[in-house]
Amino acid sequence: MDTKRFLFVSADAALITDLAWQVHGEGHDVKYYIEAESDREIGDGFVPKTDDWEAELDWADVIVFDDIWVGSDIGTGELARELREAGHAVVGGTPNTDRLEEDRGYAMEVLEEHGVNTIDHREFESFEAGIQFVRENPAPYVIKPLGEVQNVKRLLYVGDEDDGSDVIDVLEAYERAWGHRMKGFQLQRKVDGVEIAVCGFFDGDSFVDRVNFNFEHKKLFPGNIGPSTGEMGTSMFWAGRNELFERTLGKLEGWLADEGYVGSIDLNCIVNETGIYPLEFTPRFGYPTIALQEESIESSTAEFFHDLAHGDDPEPDVHRGFQVGARVVLPPFPFDDEGTYDENSRNAAVVFGSESREGVHLEDTKRVDGQWRVAGESGMPLVVTGKGETMAEAREQCYGRVDEIAIPNRYYRDDIGERWIDGEGDRLQAWGYLGPAGDVY
Incomplete structure (x- = not known):
């Protein structure tokens, strides 16, 4: 492909640097x-x-948005x-696809209208009404904040008690601590x-044949304990349009085409053995x-996204096997504490034990006089990845690369991919969702 011009837009926080x-x-430019x-x-x-992305629109061959948010909206x-209607090639959503993430109730309605089974759910604007509902219908529930506050990932709570008592306790605590911001919850x-995400790339008309299946690791500590962080790492593989895809995202292909959606x-x-139960959408890139x-x-990554934005039937070559990525973070992640960040993390040097940068990906990082340094205020400088024919080989390569990187006070989860090895892969294959032999590309 000839040299093309790409304009990347972070209309809120910087996410798409890598x-x-x-x-x-x-x-490419x-x-x-x-x-x-x-x-x-x-x-x-x-x-x-650039300091003015709108001034670059006519310059760009492809415009890429990284998230659904423009500031707090x-x-x-x-x-x-609007840009697509004006003739630009854009990787980005639509108002309705943005709403899939922001309004969980709407997302479930869209799934149900297209024949996808959903878990019993209900939205509340009142803590009192939610607490009363749990008392009248005792069971373990998941609390999912709605609206802008859902970005505070640690507020998501997964109940354990059969009578719902822990969910009631958490809702009462949230009302005291977050009632002024948490305007609703599901x-x-x-x-x-087994928790698994089905990820497709859509070119405005249809899904790319390569489907990505990934396993998120949201808790801070190994063993899946601690506060929710949004994401500490991911394991994944690519496959075709198997049973799991066809019974979930595949049912929305026509709806997404009508929307003109382009992107991930x-x-x-x-x-489980009885069915597939959708939890939530990410109608944008996921991070990491x-x-x-x-x-x-x-x-070529550039060629893939250029073809995606132009609806030119992209056919990327993907790794045949498994991939593992670990997010390397610094204090006070996942919390906000400017003093802790200033003392432990701001402008910290990233030191490499070898000349190789294979598998090292940028998050909140800058380069000053050739030296990689931590940037921003979130304490998420790097994602380190590995690949292999097996999940074990991918893990070994990923963590071998992590060992070659020194950042004072760094921490990361060292168990990304273990769930697949410990039985999740066998269970998914036994249930028949991944195809006749659970094949991956």
Whole structure:
């Protein structure tokens, strides 16, 4: 592919730095815009920047939005739709696909309207009403905040008690601590099984044949304990349009075509021997999922996203096997504490034990006089990835690369991918959701 021009837009926090760096490294022209003032140094020294993304629209061959948020409001879907109507090639959503993430009740309605089974759920605007519902219908529930506050990932709570008493206790605590911001929440019946996300790339008309299946690791500590972080790491593989895909995202293909959606869309599910139960959508790139997907796309990443944005039937070559990615973080992640960050993490040096940068992906990082340094204010400098024919081989490569990186006070989960090895893979294959032999690309 000839040299193309890519405009990356972070209309809130900086999230897409690594993809911009990857495309730039493949020899294409890149400009990157970051709205959040606290994040504007992220990517310095790695990718060219712009202070006015709208002034670059006619320059760009492809425009890429990284999230649904414009500041504290959803809105990139509206921007992307307007730009497409004006003739631009855009990777981004629509107002309705943005709503899939922001409004969990709407997301369940869309699934149900297209024949996808959903878990029993109910939305509440009142803590009192939610607490009364649990008392009248005792069971384990998952509490999922609605609206802007859902980005505070540690507020998601998975109940354990059969009588729902722990959910009641948590709702009462949330009312005291978060009642001024938490305007609503969803209670979803807890279902046991294997948690797996089905991720497809949509080109405005149909899904790309390569489907990504990934396993999120949201808790801070190994063993899946501690506060929810959004994501500490991911394991994954690529396969075709198997049973799991066809019974979930595959049913939405026509709806997404009517919307004109372009980009990555992910549906996280609980799967067991009795069925597939969707949990939530990510109608955008996932983080750090996109870094691991980049690592496993073995053809040109730039060409893939160029073809995706233009509806040119992209056919990426993907790694045949498994992939593992671990997020390397610093204090006070996942919390906000400026004093702790200033003392332990701000401008910290990233030191490499070898010349290789294979499998190392940027999050909140900058380069100053050739030295990699921590940037921003979140304490998430890097994602480190590995690949292999087996999940064990992918883990070994990933953590071998982590061992070659020194950052004072770093921490990370060292169990990414173990769940597959410990039996989740066997269970999914036994239930028949991954095809006749559980094949992966």
